[in-house]
Amino acid sequence: MASSISTVPHRAGLGHRLWQSRIDYLFLVPGMVIFGLFILYPLFASQWFSLLNWSGFDANQAFVGFANYAELLQDKYFWDAFARSFIFTLSTVPAQMAVSLVFAIILNNKLLRMSALFRTLIFLPVVTPVAIIGIVMTIMLSPFNGPVNIGLLDAGLINRAIDFLGDPNLVLWTLAGIFVWKWVGVTMVYWLAALQTVPAELYEAAKLDGVKGWQVTFFIVLPMITPFAIVIALISAIGALNVFPLIQSMTQGGPYFASEVMEVYIFRNAFATLNGAVPRLGYASAAGVFFGLAIMVLTILQIFAVRYLRSREKPNGA
Amino acid sequence: MKRITSAGMSRRSFLVGSTALGAVALSGIVPSLAQEFSIAEPIAPLEADGPFRWIDSGDQKAVFYKAFFKKYGEDRGIEVVYDGLPWNEINTVLPLGVRNNTAQDAFCLPLNLPPAFAVKEGWVQPLDDYIPDLAAWKEGFPAGAFLEGINEFDGKTYGLPYTSARVTSAHVLFNRQYMQDAGFDPETTPLDWDTFRESARKITENSKGRAYGLIMGGAQVNRWADITRTLAQMAGRACGDTSIGTGIDFRTGELVFDSDEFVGAVELLLALNADGSIFPGIMGLNAPQARALVPQGAAGMILQGPWNIPQWERENPDFDFGIAPPPAPAGTTGTYVIAGSLASSANTMFINAKAKNPQIAADVFHYLGTEQGQTDWGNVVGPSDPPIFPAAQANSTMSERSKAALAMFQDVIRIGPNPFARNPALSEVAKAYVEPTPSLAQTVQGLFTGQASGIKEQLTTLKSATNTALDAAFKAAKDGGADVSRDELVFANWQPERDYVGADYKAL
Numbered sequence: 001m002a003s004s005i006s007t008v009p010h011r012a013g014l015g016h017r018l019w020q021s022r023i024d025y026l027f028l029v030p031g032m033v034i035f036g037l038f039i040l041y042p043l044f045a046s047q048w049f050s051l052l053n054w055s056g057f058d059a060n061q062a063f064v065g066f067a068n069y070a071e072l073l074q075d076k077y078f079w080d081a082f083a084r085s086f087i088f089t090l091s092t093v094p095a096q097m098a099v100s101l102v103f104a105i106i107l108n109n110k111l112l113r114m115s116a117l118f119r120t121l122i123f124l125p126v127v128t129p130v131a132i133i134g135i136v137m138t139i140m141l142s143p144f145n146g147p148v149n150i151g152l153l154d155a156g157l158i159n160r161a162i163d164f165l166g167d168p169n170l171v172l173w174t175l176a177g178i179f180v181w182k183w184v185g186v187t188m189v190y191w192l193a194a195l196q197t198v199p200a201e202l203y204e205a206a207k208l209d210g211v212k213g214w215q216v217t218f219f220i221v222l223p224m225i226t227p228f229a230i231v232i233a234l235i236s237a238i239g240a241l242n243v244f245p246l247i248q249s250m251t252q253g254g255p256y257f258a259s260e261v262m263e264v265y266i267f268r269n270a271f272a273t274l275n276g277a278v279p280r281l282g283y284a285s286a287a288g289v290f291f292g293l294a295i296m297v298l299t300i301l302q303i304f305a306v307r308y309l310r311s312r313e314k315p316n317g318a
Numbered sequence: 319m320k321r322i323t324s325a326g327m328s329r330r331s332f333l334v335g336s337t338a339l340g341a342v343a344l345s346g347i348v349p350s351l352a353q354e355f356s357i358a359e360p361i362a363p364l365e366a367d368g369p370f371r372w373i374d375s376g377d378q379k380a381v382f383y384k385a386f387f388k389k390y391g392e393d394r395g396i397e398v399v400y401d402g403l404p405w406n407e408i409n410t411v412l413p414l415g416v417r418n419n420t421a422q423d424a425f426c427l428p429l430n431l432p433p434a435f436a437v438k439e440g441w442v443q444p445l446d447d448y449i450p451d452l453a454a455w456k457e458g459f460p461a462g463a464f465l466e467g468i469n470e471f472d473g474k475t476y477g478l479p480y481t482s483a484r485v486t487s488a489h490v491l492f493n494r495q496y497m498q499d500a501g502f503d504p505e506t507t508p509l510d511w512d513t514f515r516e517s518a519r520k521i522t523e524n525s526k527g528r529a530y531g532l533i534m535g536g537a538q539v540n541r542w543a544d545i546t547r548t549l550a551q552m553a554g555r556a557c558g559d560t561s562i563g564t565g566i567d568f569r570t571g572e573l574v575f576d577s578d579e580f581v582g583a584v585e586l587l588l589a590l591n592a593d594g595s596i597f598p599g600i601m602g603l604n605a606p607q608a609r610a611l612v613p614q615g616a617a618g619m620i621l622q623g624p625w626n627i628p629q630w631e632r633e634n635p636d637f638d639f640g641i642a643p644p645p646a647p648a649g650t651t652g653t654y655v656i657a658g659s660l661a662s663s664a665n666t667m668f669i670n671a672k673a674k675n676p677q678i679a680a681d682v683f684h685y686l687g688t689e690q691g692q693t694d695w696g697n698v699v700g701p702s703d704p705p706i707f708p709a710a711q712a713n714s715t716m717s718e719r720s721k722a723a724l725a726m727f728q729d730v731i732r733i734g735p736n737p738f739a740r741n742p743a744l745s746e747v748a749k750a751y752v753e754p755t756p757s758l759a760q761t762v763q764g765l766f767t768g769q770a771s772g773i774k775e776q777l778t779t780l781k782s783a784t785n786t787a788l789d790a791a792f793k794a795a796k797d798g799g800a801d802v803s804r805d806e807l808v809f810a811n812w813q814p815e816r817d818y819v820g821a822d823y824k825a826l
Contacts, residue, residue, distance in 0.1 A: 055749060057413045057431055058439055077755050138607070143598035144530075144616065166536070166601030168769050252537050255601045256756070256764035271409055278430055278749050279409065 049285035056270065056281030068286035077257060078287060081265035084172060085291070088261055089240040092176045096236050097229065100184045104191030105217060119192075123185035130182070134249030137178050141165060165251055168258035175247060175259055179240065187236055194228035195221070227309055234302045241295060262291045355389050355694050361450055361684045367674040369397040371422035372682070373412065375429075375664065376402025378625060378702040382695060396678065405429045416441050416670070423673040424682065429664060430561060432738050432745030437471045442668040444474035448680030455687055462660040462819050463706055467739040469666060477668050478683040479661030480692070481703040482711075484731045486655045487623040488548035489723070490514075490642040496521045496529065496618035497640070504642035511549075511586050514619075514645040518595035521618035531595035533617035535605030536763070543759035545621050546583045551655050552646035555579030556814035558734060560658040561748050562788060563807065565758065565781075568735045571808035573785060575758060576778040582647065584762055584773045591766060601767070613637040624701035624723040631717055641723050643730045654814055656734040661706055689713075733817040735809040740823055743800045750794035754783035 018025065050069070053062040072078050103122055107115045125133065140148050143161035152158045164174040198221055206216050244263035247253060253260030253268065260268070270284035370391075372383065380402035387398040401422065403411065409428040415421030427436050436442045446452055452475060456464055459479065464470055469477030490504060497504060500520035502513060509517060518531025535541050547559060555577050558566045567574045574580065590596050597617050600608065605622060612620050613634035620626070621644065630637055646653055667686075669679045685691040692705040696714025701723050704711055711724050737744045756764060761780050764770035788804065795802050811825055812818055 056410070057428060058435065058749070059417065075755075135607075138599075138602045141599075142602065146599070161598060163599055163601070166599055166767070168767055171601075250537075250602065252539065252604075254537055254539060254763060255767040256760060256769040258767075258769065278751065280752065 046285045047289050049282050050289045052282040052285075054280075054282040055278045057278065061282075064282070068283045069290065071283065072286055072290060077260070078265060080257060081260045081262050082291065082294075084260065085241060085262040088172065088176055088179075088243060089237050091173070092179050092240045093233055093236045095176075096180045096184055096187050096240075097233060099180065100187035101191050103184070103188045104195060105221070107188070108192060108195045119185075119188070122188055125182045126185040128182070130245035131249050133178065133182060134246060138165065138250055141174065166255060168255055171251055171255065171259045175243075175250065178250075179243060179246060182246070183236075183239060186239075187232060190228070190232045190235065191225070194225040194232070197228075198224045227306065230302060230306050230309065234299065237298065238295070262287065266291075355386050356690045357390055357393050357685060358688070358690070360394065360681050362448070362677055362681070364394055364396070364678055364681060366394075366396040366678060369399045370675045370678045371399045371401070372424045372679075373401040373403065373408065373422040374426045374667065375405055375408060378628070378699045379665070382698040385698065386694070390682065394678070394681075396675075419672055421670050421672075423670055423675045424667050424679040425670060426665060426667055430748070432561070432742075432748050433468060433477060433663070433666070433668070434471065434738060434742035434745035435749065436668065437476060437742075438745075440671050442476055443671040443673070443676065444476050445478075445669065445680055445683065446474050448669070448677055449684050455684060458687060458689065458707070460660065460706060460708060462733060462817065465659070465736070465739045465820060465823075467742040468659060468663070468736060469661070471742065477666040478686060479666050480683075480686045480695070480706055481662045481665040481699075482706045483657045483659055483662040484724075484727045484733070485623060485657075485662075485701070485704065486548055486644060486727065486731060488545045488621040488655075489623070489644050489726070489730075490619055491612070491622060491626050492619045492640050492642065493521075493612065493615070493617075494638045494640050496524070496615075499524050500618070505640045508643050509645045510648040510650070511553075511582075511645050512648050515586065515590055515593065515595070518590055518619060519593045522593070522595045525618075529615055530597040530617050531593075532590055532619045532621070533597040533603075533608045533611055534600050534621065535603050535608040536600035536766070537602055538604040539759045539763055541605055541759070542762040542766070543757065546580065546587070546758065546762050548621070548644045548655055549583035549586060550574075550577070550579040552644045552650070552653050552730075553579035553582055554646075554650060554653045556654065556656050556734070558658060558737075559656060560663075561737075562744065562751050562791065563658065563735075563737050565784065566807055568807065568809040568812045569814075571804065573781045575781040575784065576774060580777055581773050584765055584777070587762070587766060588773075613639070624704075624720065624727075627717065627720050627723060628700040628702065631719070641719060641726065643726055652815055654732040655730055656814060657731055658734060659736050659739075660733050660817070662703060665703055732814055733819075734814070735812050735818045735822070737807055740809075740826065741802060741806050743795070743802050744806060746795040746798060746800035747788075747791045747802055750798075751791035752787055754780065754787050756780070 012020070051063060051065060053064045053067070054060070103118075106112065107119055107122075109115070112118075140146055141164040143149055143163045143166070146161075148164070149158075149161040153161065162170070165171055202220055202224075203216065206220055211220070242263070243261060244267065247259055247261060247264050248267065251259045253264035266284045266287050269280050269287065271279055372387070374383075380400070383400045383402065387400050391398040399422075405428075408426070412421060412425055412428055421441075427433060427441075433442075449455055456475065463479045464475065469475065469479055490509060492504060497517060500517045502509065502517040502520075504517075507513075521529060521531040534545070547557070547565070551557065555574050556567060556569075557574050558564055558568060565573050565575050597603075597608075597611070603611075608617075608620060609622060609626055609629070611617060612626075613630050624641075627641070630639060644655060667679075667683065669676050669683075673679060686695065689707055689709055692707040692710030693714050696705040696710045696716055699705075700714075700716040701720040704724055705714065711721065738748075756770075758780060761770065761776050765773055765776060770776050792802060792804050809818070809822070809826065811822055
């Protein structure tokens with residue numbers, strides 16, 4: 001009995017274990033410092049700022065509690081921007097995922113010639129600076145000699161030029177289309193990575209069983225990569241909520257707020273006030289924190305969705 | 319919107335030109351100018367503590383400073399670091415720098431920040447200890463350049479008011495050939511609202527889809543306010559243009575957004591749009607992009623500032639264009655565009671209270687406040703940010719067209735009252751003021767696109783919301799201990815037809 005007790009390994013204290021691994025932790029320090037400076041500090045600072053009536057200019061930071069949040073709740077333009085952000089996300093993410101999945105499935109076919117070239121072409125907009133895309137697209141979509149309008153007119157699809165960026169009913173959808181075009185390459189890469197997880201044996205077995213190509217995709221491949229879809233959707237959604245450079249470079253949220261999403265709203269209040277008004281960094285921070293919380297709720301929902309899907313995958317009783 | 323054609327201006331030229339100029343607008347790239355500067359001996363012994371650092375809002379100013387500081391640094395044997403940043407970056411970087419003691423030796427204030435605030439907070443220090451015989455040096459400036467509450471506080475001089483604010487951002491620049499073909503000559507007979515509209519319509523009609531009468535940077539929302547206010551002022555509704563004075567008729571202290579003149583100005587813009595005379599796609603253009611399209615023949619007219627002139631002359635030397643005053647209604651005479659001060663407040667430079675090299679900053683300030691420095695400035699910067707010395711405007715080598723623009727501004731622009739010069743404590747009101755949404759600019763943009771309707775109703779709503787916001791700001795300032803009153807926005811002795819000068823403030 002005594003001998004069996006003596007075989008239980010002695011568990012060292014936390015301090016001792018930390019000391020033992022001090023070199024490992026030392027290597028973590030630079031990363032932790034950067035994380036603290038550029039992630040943690042802004043995160044907590046913005047929450048503090050949201051409780052202040054502060055322009056960002058001066059040292060006078062009047063604590064106002066939740067007054068900024070109370071004002072936000074009554075701000076029509078805040079809610080409009082809030083809604084637009086989610087409309088933008090809900091429209092771009094499915095489109096981006098669907099189009100990129102099609103590209104990925106086609107380009108995953110090893111028999112396809114020049115697939116590397118096509119992948120590169122589809123990925124090219126991803127590495128193109130947003131500001132350049134903004135300028136080029138403004139020219140492309142111009143109702144005055146813009147190539148897109150000329151093409152549509154020449155094809156007889158329209159009989160008058162469309163003001164894609166000036167029509168309040170079209171502008172958000174136009175920006176969504178450009179956004180999808182720009183980022184579809186990244187999502188395609190995610191899907192291609194997911195497709196690598198499908199065992200080659202499954203394709204061979206399906207071939208031996210006489211399963212047709214589209215059936216392989218729908219009944220074998222898609223179920224296998226569905227769990228990845230949740231993660232890809234989350235990454236794409238976060239991307240779609242970070243659309244500030246594109247909109248600022250193309251419409252600055254206009255015309256008359258028609259493309260003002262949350263980031264543009266926050267920027268306008270924090271930095272881009274007009275006619276001599278002093279900016280409101282505290283108020284803009286409150287909007288940012290509120291929006292961040294909303295995204296966090298979405299993320300938590302996503303976690304539950306992943307867990308639910310995984311639980312369905314497990315065999316009964318497992 | 320009509321079926322468009324590619325005749326006249328080719329798609330290729332449109333794309334090439336727009337892309338190139340758009341890129342220029344984005345990057346702030348400007349050609350360097352070989353420039354000779356006449357830099358006098360230092361005003362005092364200079365000993366640099368690290369590099370001398372200067373920050374302002376760049377643009378055409380950067381062209382001057384990059385060339386000037388190169389020579390200045392060589393002459394004085396010091397290293398100079400110049401930063402020309404966009405306003406939104408200055409608004410962020412500078413306050414942080416002041417708080418962290420890393421701000422530049424010389425800086426302009428963040429846009430919209432009243433100088434009284436910077437003095438009160440200890441951001442800046444007076445020039446008095448650094449510029450010898452300061453009074454004599456200041457005498458070289460035109461009357462009204464230095465004002466208590468603007469750049470002087472408690473008898474000390476803080477700011478360098480070296481560029482003139484007698485500039486409008488919404489005068490007419492036009493394609494002479496298009497205008498001649500339309501049967502108008504604005505340089506001989508300035509356009510009124512009727513001929514402005516008619517000329518735009520005829521230019522559009524004559525071009526058969528190749529060009530339009532008027533172009534604007536509609537995506538740059540402040541342009542809507544600038545143009546509307548200028549048109550309304552030319553119609554006779556004199557009012558302030560900045561901060562808590564925006565839209566206020568200082569004779570009564572009342573807001574005038576819903577006046578007939580403002581309503582008429584918006585109606586004019588909508589009428590031009592209804593005529594089909596405005597370039598399609600302006601909502602996707604900012605001001606520099608709109609500017610770039612005019613020399614390419616895409617539009618006959620643009621309402622912008624004189625900074626277009628040197629740029630077009632430099633980049634499009636074959637483009638034949640003219641300038642004219644902002645249009646006024648037919649039969650209107652003796653109306654003026656009102657500027658908030660004689661010196662541009664945005665360009666006014668200050669010395670950091672904790673500057674490592676304050677004497678060098680003062681040395682540069684002194685040079686810029688001499689006739690030689692002002693002339694050198696005018697030679698490079700031209701009418702964009704014109705020198706404040708009238709002699710320098712006349713003697714500089716800027717083009718005749720640029721000088722004509724500055725002469726025109728003498729005729730159509732008057733300096734109005736500045737509330738901060740009356741009571742510096744009003745800066746506390748400015749700090750507390752929350753501009754209503756939608757603002758004047760946003761309201762006009764919404765009316766133009768049809769997202770808002772009812773011009774009079776919308777402008778009345780704007781007036782009411784602005785009044786509420788002003789009252790709230792005054793209350794907040796008073797609650798904070800500031801001795802202010804809304805009555806201080808009433809300047810009963812203001813006559814818009816003449817400049818409001820120091821003696822007028824004293825007579826209140």
